[in-house]
Amino acid sequence: xxxxxxxxxxxxxxxxxxxxxxxxxxxxxxxxxxxxxxxxxxxxxxxxxxxxxxxxxxxxxxxxxxxxxxxxxxxxxxxxxxxxxxxxxxxxxxxxxxxxxxxxxxxxxxxxxxxxxxxxxxxxxxxxxxxxxxxxxxxxxxxxxxxxxxxxxxxxxxxxxxxxxxxxxxxxxxxxxxxxxxxxxxxxxxxxxxxxxxxxxxxxxxxxxxxxxxxxxxxxxxxxxxxxxxxxxxxxxxxxxxxxxxxxxxxxxxxxxxxxxxxxxxxxxxxxxxxxxxxxxxxxxxxxxxxxxxxxxxxxxxxxxxxxxxxxxxxxxxxxxxxxxxxxx
Amino acid sequence: xxxxxxxxxxxxxxxxxxxxxxxxxxxxxxxxxxxxxxxxxxxxxxxxxxxxxxxxxxxxxxxxxxxxxxxxxxxxxxxxxxxxxxxxxxxxxxxxxxxxxxxxxxxxxxxxxxxxxxxxxxxxxxxxxxxxxxxxxxxxxxxxxxxxxxxxxxxxxxxxxxxxxxxxxxxxxxxxxxxxxxxxxxxxxxxxxxxxxxxxxxxxxxxxxxxxxxxxxxxxxxxxxxxxxxxxxxxxxxxxxxxxxxxxxxxxxxxxxxxxxxxxxxxxxxxxxxxxxxxxxxxxxxxxxxxxxxxxxxxxxxxxxxxxxxxxxxxxxxxxxxxxxxxxxxxxxxxxxxxxxxxxxxxxxxxxxxxxxxxxxxxxxxxxxxxxxxxxxxxxxxxxxxxxxxxxxxxxxxxxxxxxxxxxxxxxxxxxxxxxxxxxxxxxxxxxxxxxxxxxxxxxxxxxxxxxxxxxxxxxxxxxxxxxxxxxxxxxxxxxxxxxxxxxxxxxxxxxxxxxxxxxxxxxxxxxxxxxxxxxxxxxxxxxxxxxxxxxxxxxxxxxxxxxxxxxxxxxxxxx
Numbered sequence: 001x002x003x004x005x006x007x008x009x010x011x012x013x014x015x016x017x018x019x020x021x022x023x024x025x026x027x028x029x030x031x032x033x034x035x036x037x038x039x040x041x042x043x044x045x046x047x048x049x050x051x052x053x054x055x056x057x058x059x060x061x062x063x064x065x066x067x068x069x070x071x072x073x074x075x076x077x078x079x080x081x082x083x084x085x086x087x088x089x090x091x092x093x094x095x096x097x098x099x100x101x102x103x104x105x106x107x108x109x110x111x112x113x114x115x116x117x118x119x120x121x122x123x124x125x126x127x128x129x130x131x132x133x134x135x136x137x138x139x140x141x142x143x144x145x146x147x148x149x150x151x152x153x154x155x156x157x158x159x160x161x162x163x164x165x166x167x168x169x170x171x172x173x174x175x176x177x178x179x180x181x182x183x184x185x186x187x188x189x190x191x192x193x194x195x196x197x198x199x200x201x202x203x204x205x206x207x208x209x210x211x212x213x214x215x216x217x218x219x220x221x222x223x224x225x226x227x228x229x230x231x232x233x234x235x236x237x238x239x240x241x242x243x244x245x246x247x248x249x250x251x252x253x254x255x256x257x258x259x260x261x262x263x264x265x266x267x268x269x270x271x272x273x274x275x276x277x278x279x280x281x282x283x284x285x286x287x288x289x290x291x292x293x294x295x296x297x298x299x300x301x302x303x304x305x306x307x308x309x310x311x312x313x314x315x316x317x318x319x320x321x322x323x324x325x326x327x328x329x
Numbered sequence: 330x331x332x333x334x335x336x337x338x339x340x341x342x343x344x345x346x347x348x349x350x351x352x353x354x355x356x357x358x359x360x361x362x363x364x365x366x367x368x369x370x371x372x373x374x375x376x377x378x379x380x381x382x383x384x385x386x387x388x389x390x391x392x393x394x395x396x397x398x399x400x401x402x403x404x405x406x407x408x409x410x411x412x413x414x415x416x417x418x419x420x421x422x423x424x425x426x427x428x429x430x431x432x433x434x435x436x437x438x439x440x441x442x443x444x445x446x447x448x449x450x451x452x453x454x455x456x457x458x459x460x461x462x463x464x465x466x467x468x469x470x471x472x473x474x475x476x477x478x479x480x481x482x483x484x485x486x487x488x489x490x491x492x493x494x495x496x497x498x499x500x501x502x503x504x505x506x507x508x509x510x511x512x513x514x515x516x517x518x519x520x521x522x523x524x525x526x527x528x529x530x531x532x533x534x535x536x537x538x539x540x541x542x543x544x545x546x547x548x549x550x551x552x553x554x555x556x557x558x559x560x561x562x563x564x565x566x567x568x569x570x571x572x573x574x575x576x577x578x579x580x581x582x583x584x585x586x587x588x589x590x591x592x593x594x595x596x597x598x599x600x601x602x603x604x605x606x607x608x609x610x611x612x613x614x615x616x617x618x619x620x621x622x623x624x625x626x627x628x629x630x631x632x633x634x635x636x637x638x639x640x641x642x643x644x645x646x647x648x649x650x651x652x653x654x655x656x657x658x659x660x661x662x663x664x665x666x667x668x669x670x671x672x673x674x675x676x677x678x679x680x681x682x683x684x685x686x687x688x689x690x691x692x693x694x695x696x697x698x699x700x701x702x703x704x705x706x707x708x709x710x711x712x713x714x715x716x717x718x719x720x721x722x723x724x725x726x727x728x729x730x731x732x733x734x735x736x737x738x739x740x741x742x743x744x745x746x747x748x749x750x751x752x753x754x755x756x757x758x759x760x761x762x763x764x765x766x767x768x769x770x771x772x773x774x775x776x777x778x779x780x781x782x783x784x785x786x787x788x789x790x791x792x793x794x795x796x797x798x799x800x801x802x803x804x805x806x807x808x809x810x811x812x813x814x815x816x817x818x819x820x821x822x823x824x825x826x827x828x829x830x831x832x833x834x835x836x837x838x839x840x841x842x843x844x845x846x847x848x849x850x851x852x853x854x855x856x857x858x859x860x861x862x863x864x865x866x867x868x869x870x871x872x873x874x875x876x877x878x879x880x881x882x883x884x885x886x887x888x889x
Contacts (some may be wrong), residue, residue: 226429230492233383233424234444234499235416244443245432322434 002315012309019305020298021065023065028061028295032293034096040282042215055096068093068298092302093295097288102299105284110303112182113280115192116199117265119290123204123259124211129251131208132215133270139220147212154209161276163202170198180276207261211254219250252322256315263311266304331381332535333359333420338395340377340386340559351377353559355395359503364529364536366546368582369556371759375539377505378556382420382537384412400502405655418448421496425508426501427488431480437449437491438464445498467524485652486517493524503535504745509543509627514651515817519859522549522660523872534593543586543862548868549573571863585793587818589845589860591868597777610642612678613809614663614777619672619682621658632658633833636672640777641686645803645810647824647841649817654705655833660779660813665689676777691884694724694773703762707754713765714740714750720773739768745800760791764798771802778812779811784819796823821845829853862865 027034035052036043043051056064070076071091077084086100087094092102154162170177180198183191222228223246226260231241270282281300288296340352359365367375380386384404386393397404400419403412416422417589424430432440441463442456451459457476465472467490480488489509496504498722510518513876523730526549529536540546546553546567553570555563555578563579565571574580619636633655640646640663650656654801661667663674665681674682681692697720700706707716721732737747743764754762763783770778780799784792800823803810814820820827820841827844829837829852837850848854862868 025364116346226426227432228425229385230422230424230495231383231431231432233416233422234495235418235447236415237413237447245434248434 008098008309008313010049012306012313015309016302016305020068020303021292023301024065024068025291027297029283030292032292033080035212037097037291037293048055068295085304091172092299095288095296097291097293097296101211102295105296106281106303109279109284109300111184112278113266113269113273113282115185115196116269116278116280119196120192120202120207120269121201121262122256123200124207125254127204127208128211129215131212132254133219135212136216136219136223146217151209151212154205157206159202159206159269159271160275162205163199164204166198166224167275180278196278199272200279202275203265203272207245211258214257215250215254218253219246222246222250225249242325248322252319253306255318255322259311259315259318260308263308264304266307330792331358331362332361332400333394333537334356334398335378335700336396338378338381339393340374340381341388341392342377343392350374350559351391352381355556355559355561357554357561357564359535359537361502361535362529362533362551363552364538366550366553367537367539367556368543368546368553370541370582370704370790372558373556374643375556376507377559379505379537379539380423380710382503382505383416383420383422387802390739399506414448417496417499417501419443419501420503420505421499421501423489423492423496423504423506423509426512427485427492428480428512430492431488433480434645436477437483441476441491441495441498444495447799448499459498460494463497464491466497467491467494467528468520469494484517485513486520488512488700489490489517489521490524493521493528498526501534503537503701505537505539507539508541510536511541514815515857516788516859518545518861519875522544523875524862525549526872537661541584542861543571543789544863547865548861548872555582560659568865571865581790583863585790586863587793587796587822588863589818589821589857590862610644610809612639613676614640615641615673615675616659616663617657617673617675619662619674620670621655621662621667622670631833633662633669634836636830636833638828638835638838639885640809640811642776643803643807644825645812645823647820647827648811648828648830649820650815650830651815651856653832654830656813656830657781658816658833659830660698660781660811663811664698664779665693666698694720695776696772697768697770697775697778699763699770699780699783702764702786703759704754704786706766707762709754712751712753713757714752716754717765718767720769724773736768736772739771740765742771742802744794758791759787760795763787763795767795767798767802771806775808777809777811779813781813782815783812785814785816792819799823817845817856829856 010298033048035048035055035057036225039048056067059067067076071087072095075088076091076093085094085099087101087103088127090103092106094101095105110219130148135144138144167179171179177198178195180195181213183195185192228241228245231245232238266281269280270286271282273282281303285297285300287293288300335358336356338352338355339349339350343346355374355378357365357656367378369375373404377386377391381393381397382399382404384397384407393405395405399415399437402413402415402419404415407415420869431437438457438460442453445451445456445459446453449456449459461472461476463475464502469475469487469490475483475487476836480491483491493509500701504525509525510521510554513521522545525536525538528534538546538550550567553563553567555570555576557578563574563576570579571583574583600648616639617637619633620631621633622631624630636655636659638646648656649657656669662669665684669682672682676692676696681689684692691835707713712873714733718732719735721727727735733750737750740747740749743762745761745768754765757765763786767783783799784795787795796819799810802808810823812820812823824841826840827840828835829844829850831852837844837848837853844853845857848857858871864873
């Protein structure tokens with residue numbers, strides 16, 4: 001277990017390092033002038049040059065990258081007009097555009113994204129596993145056919161279509177829900193949930209369809225296994241067979257996949273965020289890419305990377321806990 | 330009292346087109362304490378019959394008709410609840426593959442306890458205690474501790490014992506054993522069969538033994554029912570059926586069973602061109618001190634060590650051993666499919682063990698291999714003709730037309746129709762696919778062919794045909810064969826000389842007659858003693874001999 005942890009930690013560091021390096025390289029090669037963009041169109045050439053010097057953009061790209069790494073390990077002091085701004089140890093830098101610390105930007109945006117992702121996951125697991133199990137256990141009935149049709153539609157429909165339809169249905173026609181505006185959990189939990197309900201649903205419906213199909217096939221596969229036959233042949237009730245002997249094997253891949261999906265979603269479910277006006281990481285990322293705001297982009301991508309790496313490790317642990325034959329290395 | 334009564338049983342599995350009956354008008358009875366053997370080749374409907382006794386076809390879409398009565402319950406008409414009470418409590422089933430038949434997630438003892446509690450209203454603790462008790466009963470050492478192990482921590486034989494223990498936990502009156510020893514090594518098979526025999530005589534259980542192996546049935550049942558295509562071809566006391574089979578199919582089946590205790594009419598012989606049967610051909614291939622390791626560091630496993638033996642031109646060398654003995658690894662090294670870790674392979678006097686790919690290429694054609702599983706060793710997406718043509722095309726010497734002609738000749742040579750060139754593997758039976766595999770090995774005109782368990786996936790009659798084909802080809806083409814197999818009887822049939830392997834070492838070599846008639850190594854003796862035989866008196870004598878471990882050395886130290 002300790003070996004597993006150390007190995008995964010090293011792996012995470014390596015992945016993040018490579019990610020950051022690639023981003024620096026891409027930004028260096030891509031056209032556009034970050035200093036000009038930061039300053040705005042009305043800046044004089046001299047001001048732009050001054051800003052460029054101040055931002056360290058005149059240094060070679062590897063020096064810039066080195067400064068970035070230094071910032072993460074030792075922190076950084078930025079000079080502002082009035083004085084110095086200290087950025088504590090895991091310092092991801094300062095936005096070219098606004099001068100805000102990247103860590104602040106992320107801290108501000110992450111709760112919205114996390115709220116969206118976690119809530120949606122709970123929903124998609126509930127809906128997905130529920131329909132999947134139902135259609136596996138009612139195999140060959142009209143129920144199964146209906147559910148299969150429903151999931152097929154779900155898989156095939158892009159999230160913005162589902163989202164718009166949900167908005168139209170619940171906000172315009174039925175007027176059961178307000179048009180969502182993001183309310184932080186810490187401000188008002190009830191409003192938080194109420195406003196996030198539609199985004200969760202939009203995201204979860206698409207994902208749930210995927211999970212329903214996976215659950216169904218995984219369950220059918222497990223039910224066809226020899227050891228299930230053994231317990232049937234000894235008169236164990238079908239319900240007990242499913243609960244005790246089939247569920248665990250059937251759901252392991254489902255849980256593992258959802259860990260991965262959750263990781264990806266931490267990078268922001270851009271379409272959903274945009275559609276419902278949720279101030280999450282996805283929105284910020286797109287904005288910053290357009291503005292060539294390298295430090296912010298790198299920061300958000302690192303958060304995404306970290307989430308994926310952690311989710312991967314969690315998925316492996318889930319596998320190992322569910323199936324003792326799996327050895328973590 | 331009659332426990333099981335089956336009459337006019339029909340089982341049909343719906344397929345795309347017309348439903349084909351798997352069981353077609355079968356009838357038999359089984360009395361209390363009696364043992365009936367249901368024998369037949371694959372597809373004969375024996376397993377489908379066994380499943381019908383417990384109503385296991387229910388809910389699978391299979392159509393079952395006729396009458397099945399087990400201890401008074403009409404299985405086909407019974408309610409689900411009645412059926413549940415019957416399953417395990419009256420008739421318990423022991424399945425074929427003991428690894429997949431147990432839940433990998435739970436401790437063996439817990440699974441047995443769960444099944445016990447289905448039929449007995451007792452506490453969890455009492456059920457656990459019962460599980461330990463039955464595990465001890467079937468000979469699991471340290472049963473209290475092992476009850477907490479998961480199935481993958483058990484060896485194959487122990488898993489099979491655990492499955493039998495599960496059956497015992499329900500205190501049934503009939504034991505239905507579906508190929509209970511097919512997945513096991515011969516020594517472990519003997520232990521399991523002895524256990525079943527003991528349980529039968531001590532607990533008074535009735536036994537329905539489903540098996541493809543006449544030898545297994547012979548020593549363990551009172552009556553024999555020979556099945557073919559879903560119906561009974563012969564039914565009677567086991568001694569009579571085996572001694573004087575009335576039906577032609579039974580006769581064919583009995584004669585096809587390779588006998589380990591009798592020198593067979595040899596189908597293979599020295600090539601006409603070579604020296605006479607008494608003399609030896611020149612040495613073709615020589616393995617000297619071969620060693621092969623897998624894994625690295627602490628996880629190193631030595632699969633083969635110190636293997637030294639020779640193959641002469643035109644002879645067949647049998648390599649026998651149980652699973653994990655390293656026989657396949659050795660076979661693969663001989664044709665350089667695996668690189669030896671140490672040692673030499675001398676082919677025509679030249680060490681080829683460290684030749685590079687390029688230098689080896691011309692030799693590849695002379696050293697060929699026939700694989701065990703004819704299903705997975707042929708590409709399902711290519712026609713068999715193309716598969717056979719591959720080595721010829723790779724050699725690049727023949728024109729396309731010549732290749733096709735040669736492949737068609739080869740197909741005919743191995744007993745298939747030349748016109749089948751464009752057919753695909755799934756259109757063939759197991760025996761036919763193995764013939765394709767043999768044709769492919771023969772295509773580049775090899776000098777030596779290593780056959781790795783070439784007949785172990787085949788039915789006994791098909792097995793006999795493939796074995797005789799190999800002998801014939803060898804005689805006509807002057808091939809040398811290395812015949813790797815776990816089945817001692819088959820190896821005796823085909824081989825001139827034998828090497829017995831155990832734990833990666835060759836423990837004994839010699840001519841077939843030497844090794845089989847007067848084995849020197851205790852392991853060989855144990856192996857030979859464990860082989861099931863058709864003769865009943867002999868079978869009983871062997872069982873006695875196995876019970877007295879002082880007289881016959883134990884074949885393997887591990888507990889099966």
